[in-house]
Amino acid sequence: xxxxxxxxxxxxxxxxxxxxxxxxxxxxxHRQAAFEEVFxxxxxxxxxxxxxxxxxxxxxxxxxxxxxxxxxxxxxxGDKAISVNGGKxxxxxxxxxxxxxxxxxxxDIEWGTAVAPARIEEGLKHNPDTKAVFTTLNETSTTGLTxxxxxxxxxxxxxxxxxxxxxxxVCADELRMDDWGIDVVVAGSQKALMLPPGLAFAALGxxxxxxxxxxxxxxxxxxxxxxxxxxxxxxxxxTPAVSSVIGLxxxxxxxxxxxxxxxxxxxRKLAEATRAxxxxxxxxxxxxxxxxxxTAIKLPEGFDGGVLHKKLRxxxxxTCAGGQEHLKGRIERIAHMGYYDQFDMLVVLxxxxxxxxxxxxxxxxxxxVAAAQRYFAGE
Ligand code: PMP
Numbered sequence: 001x002x003x004x005x006x007x008x009x010x011x012x013x014x015x016x017x018x019x020x021x022x023x024x025x026x027x028x029x030h031r032q033a034a035f036e037e038v039f040x041x042x043x044x045x046x047x048x049x050x051x052x053x054x055x056x057x058x059x060x061x062x063x064x065x066x067x068x069x070x071x072x073x074x075x076x077x078g079d080k081a082i083s084v085n086g087g088k089x090x091x092x093x094x095x096x097x098x099x100x101x102x103x104x105x106x107x108d109i110e111w112g113t114a115v116a117p118a119r120i121e122e123g124l125k126h127n128p129d130t131k132a133v134f135t136t137l138n139e140t141s142t143t144g145l146t147x148x149x150x151x152x153x154x155x156x157x158x159x160x161x162x163x164x165x166x167x168x169x170v171c172a173d174e175l176r177m178d179d180w181g182i183d184v185v186v187a188g189s190q191k192a193l194m195l196p197p198g199l200a201f202a203a204l205g206x207x208x209x210x211x212x213x214x215x216x217x218x219x220x221x222x223x224x225x226x227x228x229x230x231x232x233x234x235x236x237x238x239t240p241a242v243s244s245v246i247g248l249x250x251x252x253x254x255x256x257x258x259x260x261x262x263x264x265x266x267x268r269k270l271a272e273a274t275r276a277x278x279x280x281x282x283x284x285x286x287x288x289x290x291x292x293x294x295t296a297i298k299l300p301e302g303f304d305g306g307v308l309h310k311k312l313r314x315x316x317x318x319t320c321a322g323g324q325e326h327l328k329g330r331i332e333r334i335a336h337m338g339y340y341d342q343f344d345m346l347v348v349l350x351x352x353x354x355x356x357x358x359x360x361x362x363x364x365x366x367x368x369v370a371a372a373q374r375y376f377a378g379e
Contacts, residue, residue: 063188
């Protein structure tokens with residue numbers, strides 16, 4: 001039987017038809033005026049998305065490329081840096097740093113909780129020669145949100161550069177790079193930017209650009225210096241993912257036509273409605289301070305979440321995401337970042353309720369959908 005496929009994974013996410021069509025245009029060569037115009041245009045528009053007047057470099061690669069680029073362009077072997085392990089992606093900062101010989105001071109917190117900014121302050125006081133603090137705005141593996149604004153207030157008074165992984169948060173959660181005093185923001189294309197995977201971004205503030213001058217870790221393909229000097233010449237050091245950049249031009253128009261504040265407000269509404277739905281159906285939320293990009297449902301003790309995930313994906317063709325590492329089988333994650341509206345959330349909540357019911361979980365079928373609908377109705 002034909003079944004409609006629906007994607008609710010926290011990356012890749014649904015790509016709007018307008019963007020897909022733009023990307024289907026015949027190939028153009030990147031070293032020519034027509035493409036250079038697009039490249040300059042998207043580079044400017046990205047500044048509005050990151051809320052910065054600093055340059056944003058575009059790398060061809062997934063989000064992790066921008067993370068690794070931040071490490072190798074800002075630091076030298078033996079430098080000290082702080083990271084927070086509160087999930088898979090915060091953990092990744094520690095692993096990348098260690099792989100490059102950086103002395104990582106990893107703050108371990110329970111996955112699903114948010115780091116207290118005071119812990120970063122303590123870490124910096126303990127090691128005043130710390131060169132960088134690596135954080136994760138939306139820890140996608142738990143859907144936990146980090147208070148990067150408060151952390152930026154702390155790093156602003158130190159020599160440490162604050163790097164924020166906003167791979168899954170940019171456009172979904174409020175993020176004001178310049179106003180908040182963040183030095184580097186990294187992101188990826190396949191989340192709320194509504195594109196296929198393949199592009200990575202790094203917005204580089206003045207403190208970060210100054211730190212780059214002292215960094216001696218080896219770099220070539222991921223060199224920010226190369227990317228920045230080429231950006232001044234309206235181009236990239238290497239062949240860019242041409243079709244993705246063209247798609248980005250379209251998706252950024254959609255994003256900026258909506259406007260950053262309304263965009264954040266839409267994500268907040270989708271998130272609040274989804275959270276209300278999850279609670280109303282009788283489930284709990286996993287993250288202590290949840291992001292507006294995705295919602296993690298805490299599944300009942302002893303219940304095998306893998307079965308729910310497979311039922312949704314294989315029977316209903318509603319693909320969400322399960323848990324990673326020790327959260328495997330314990331949570332199910334629903335994305336609402338990017339190309340999603342209120343009706344999408346009613347669909348996914350309905351599917352989750354039905355699947356849980358069929359699997360014998362004591363849920364109140366219809367209550368989750370009703371709660372979300374009442375939220376959207378302003379009741
Ligand atoms: N950081 C976060 C917060 C993410 O959600 C992801 C992707 N899930 C990454 C980093 C890594 O990005 P990628 O898989 O595109 O390399």
